[in-house]
Amino acid sequence: MSRAAVPGTLKIAFKLLVNDRGKFAALLVGILFAVFLMIMMTSMFSGILKRSSATVLNVGARVWIMDPAVNNVASSIPMPDYVLDAARSIPGVKYAVPLYSSVALVKLRGGTYQAATVIGLDDASLFGRPQLLQGNIQDIYGENAFVVVKDAEFSKLGNPGLGSEFEINDHRGKIVGIAHVATSGLFGIPTLYTTYSRAVSYIPSMRYTAAFILVQPKSDAAIPAIQKAVARLGYQALTEDQFVQKVSDFYIYQTGLGTNVLLMTIISFTVGLSISAQTFYTFILENLEKFGALKAIGAKGRELVLMILFQATFTALTAYGLGVGLATLLMTVARLRLPGYAAEITYLNLVLAFVMVLVIAAISSLIGIRKVIRIEPFDIFRG
Amino acid sequence: MSTALQAVRLTKWFGEGEARTLAVKEVSFEASFGEILYIVGPSGSGKTTLLSMISGILRPNEGQVLVEGSDLWHQSDDAIADFRLHKVGFVFQDYHLFPRLTTAENVAIPLILKQVPWNEALVRAHGFLEVVGLANKAELPPVKLSGGEQQRVAIARAIASEPDIMIFDEPTASLDGDTGRKIVSFVKEHILNARRCIVIVTHDSRIFEYADRIMNMEDGRLTGIANGGLHES
Numbered sequence: 001m002s003r004a005a006v007p008g009t010l011k012i013a014f015k016l017l018v019n020d021r022g023k024f025a026a027l028l029v030g031i032l033f034a035v036f037l038m039i040m041m042t043s044m045f046s047g048i049l050k051r052s053s054a055t056v057l058n059v060g061a062r063v064w065i066m067d068p069a070v071n072n073v074a075s076s077i078p079m080p081d082y083v084l085d086a087a088r089s090i091p092g093v094k095y096a097v098p099l100y101s102s103v104a105l106v107k108l109r110g111g112t113y114q115a116a117t118v119i120g121l122d123d124a125s126l127f128g129r130p131q132l133l134q135g136n137i138q139d140i141y142g143e144n145a146f147v148v149v150k151d152a153e154f155s156k157l158g159n160p161g162l163g164s165e166f167e168i169n170d171h172r173g174k175i176v177g178i179a180h181v182a183t184s185g186l187f188g189i190p191t192l193y194t195t196y197s198r199a200v201s202y203i204p205s206m207r208y209t210a211a212f213i214l215v216q217p218k219s220d221a222a223i224p225a226i227q228k229a230v231a232r233l234g235y236q237a238l239t240e241d242q243f244v245q246k247v248s249d250f251y252i253y254q255t256g257l258g259t260n261v262l263l264m265t266i267i268s269f270t271v272g273l274s275i276s277a278q279t280f281y282t283f284i285l286e287n288l289e290k291f292g293a294l295k296a297i298g299a300k301g302r303e304l305v306l307m308i309l310f311q312a313t314f315t316a317l318t319a320y321g322l323g324v325g326l327a328t329l330l331m332t333v334a335r336l337r338l339p340g341y342a343a344e345i346t347y348l349n350l351v352l353a354f355v356m357v358l359v360i361a362a363i364s365s366l367i368g369i370r371k372v373i374r375i376e377p378f379d380i381f382r383g
Numbered sequence: 384m385s386t387a388l389q390a391v392r393l394t395k396w397f398g399e400g401e402a403r404t405l406a407v408k409e410v411s412f413e414a415s416f417g418e419i420l421y422i423v424g425p426s427g428s429g430k431t432t433l434l435s436m437i438s439g440i441l442r443p444n445e446g447q448v449l450v451e452g453s454d455l456w457h458q459s460d461d462a463i464a465d466f467r468l469h470k471v472g473f474v475f476q477d478y479h480l481f482p483r484l485t486t487a488e489n490v491a492i493p494l495i496l497k498q499v500p501w502n503e504a505l506v507r508a509h510g511f512l513e514v515v516g517l518a519n520k521a522e523l524p525p526v527k528l529s530g531g532e533q534q535r536v537a538i539a540r541a542i543a544s545e546p547d548i549m550i551f552d553e554p555t556a557s558l559d560g561d562t563g564r565k566i567v568s569f570v571k572e573h574i575l576n577a578r579r580c581i582v583i584v585t586h587d588s589r590i591f592e593y594a595d596r597i598m599n600m601e602d603g604r605l606t607g608i609a610n611g612g613l614h615e616s
């Protein structure tokens with residue numbers, strides 16, 4: 001078959017498909033539905049995963065040292081002070097600072113209580129400090145000073161302004177800064193920053209206090225050696241990416257979140273597949289005599305296969321585009337109405353949905369192709 | 384008159400063993416350019432089966448179909464498909480027009496399969512619709528046309544591939560007598576030419592007058608060939 005045949009037969013295929021409005025619409029809706037569900041599910045998933053690592057991303061340290069049993073930022077296991085000293089003396093470490101992270105109870109002016117994450121930054125360096133929208137970071141050294149993060153949970157502290165006062169674990173607290181962070185957390189509670197020493201003294205804790213030690217290596221090349229040295233101490237040093245991965249793995253494999261999303265994705269895939277495969281099959285069946293007539297007239301088997309593949313692919317890609325569009329639209333609207341809305345479309349989500357759509361197209365066309373290949377022009381001829 | 388095709392002892396059976404039916408048995412004949420050849424006979428006598436074998440649609444069990452000196456059924460599947468596309472024009476009993484395409488696009492199909500560019504194929508399709516007197520219906524879907532008009536669209540599609548051999552199976556079966564006669568007389572006047580051979584299977588004795596020769600079949604066998612025109616049924 002020469003190249004010139006392709007456009008003509010494909011144009012016929014296109015017209016056969018699109019001019020059958022009802023069936024084409026049904027096909028589109030079936031696949032669109034599947035794409036939409038798949039993207040919503042997986043985007044929700046990646047949004048949640050990203051948020052579960054919010055603190056890691058916001059602090060922005062190159063290397064994190066932690067107890068090996070730590071698998072997410074919220075439930076940290078404090079380390080004895082000697083680890084910090086040991087870390088500082090590892091060759092290749094430029095500097096190392098402690099990070100405090102715990103949950104405290106805030107008593108609001110109205111008398112109600114609200115849990116909040118408290119992050120204590122190293123007094124000397126304030127390493128991992130957030131970007132301030134209002135106030136001056138130096139005020140964090142002032143009496144009872146806290147910086148509040150203006151994220152989706154901000155309102156749970158009663159939308160405090162600069163100078164607002166509250167009680168935290170029976171100590172007085174005062175807002176001296178309002179911070180912006182790139183990624184909001186997953187846990188649905190507000191975040192307060194203060195100095196490491198104030199966090200330690202205000203919040204009852206065990207003998208050990210440093211939840212994490214943040215390390216800036218002299219160079220990336222020094223990281224493997226640092227990791228080995230920390231491992232010899234009985235602790236674990238992870239790069240930021242590794243830590244994010246570890247947190248993600250925890251939520252995917254240890255919480256049921258991964259299984260649920262996987263199930264939902266499989267279900268939407270199956271539903272979409274069965275709707276579109278079924279519709280495409282009826283479409284082929286209805287046109288089967290015509291395909292047979294084409295064969296009788298002299299169309300070759302491969303030309304008919306090409307026509308069917310084209311129809312399936314065209315439908316799948318159109319539905320894919322519409323599905324992605326619809327999911328994006330819905331997420332944009334949802335984000336406008338719910339500031340804490342976590343879903344986020346990543347390239348991986350798109351690729352995943354695309355692959356599934358291709359599988360749907362392949363299976364649907366396969367069924368049709370089998371039918372069309374087997375049709376005998378003689379049966380058409382006999383009527 | 385030169386020979387368009389030659390059937391040599393064509394035999395076809397369906398099924399095996401007990402269930403085996405002999406549909407066509409050792410039928411030999413010649414069809415010439417410039418003639419209209421009828422195949423008539425009772426229902427089940429093997430007319431459609433014979434027609435399918437000589438037009439490259441159904442492979443015979445035994446015998447040959449000689450076209451331009453070579454045996455059609457000894458060629459590759461692709462070559463046989465090309466034979467159907469380039470040498471044969473089919474008018475199916477129930478037309479098999481595409482309802483979702485316009486009349487002109489339907490007529491253009493053989494041209495498009497022959498890789499004629501889309502626009503040129505449509506222009507030529509309009510020309511063939513003009514031949515059958517339906518130029519004004521070119522943009523309508525075939526379902527908007529009457530039975531006789533659809534038959535003419537099917538004829539236009541068949542002549543679009545400019546075939547040497549045209550094959551009609553029961554062309555008048557779903558038309559009233561008058562329309563049927565008009566169609567066949569039109570075919571004789573405008574579609575038949577010295578470079579073309581037309582083979583028509585029919586029951587319809589009202590159109591026998593247009594035949595040059597009439598082949599009689601019974602029980603899969605050829606029982607006689609008569610000259611047409613005044614044949615009585």
Ligand SMILES: Nc1ncnc2c1ncn2[C@@H]1O[C@H](COP(=O)(O)OP(=O)(O)OP(=O)(O)O)[C@@H](O)[C@H]1O
Pocket residue numbers: 382397398404405406424425426427428429430431432433
């Ligand atoms: N695909 C098939 N499988 C089994 N038997 C078949 C098949 N096609 C045809 N036959 C048998 O072959 C014989 C001839 O059939 P054919 O269709 O050629 O007859 P016909 O003369 O065209 O009849 P009609 O006038 O009714 O169209 C019949 O007995 C029929 O039952």
Ligand SMILES: [Mg+2]
Pocket residue numbers: 430431432552
């Ligand atoms: Mg028949």
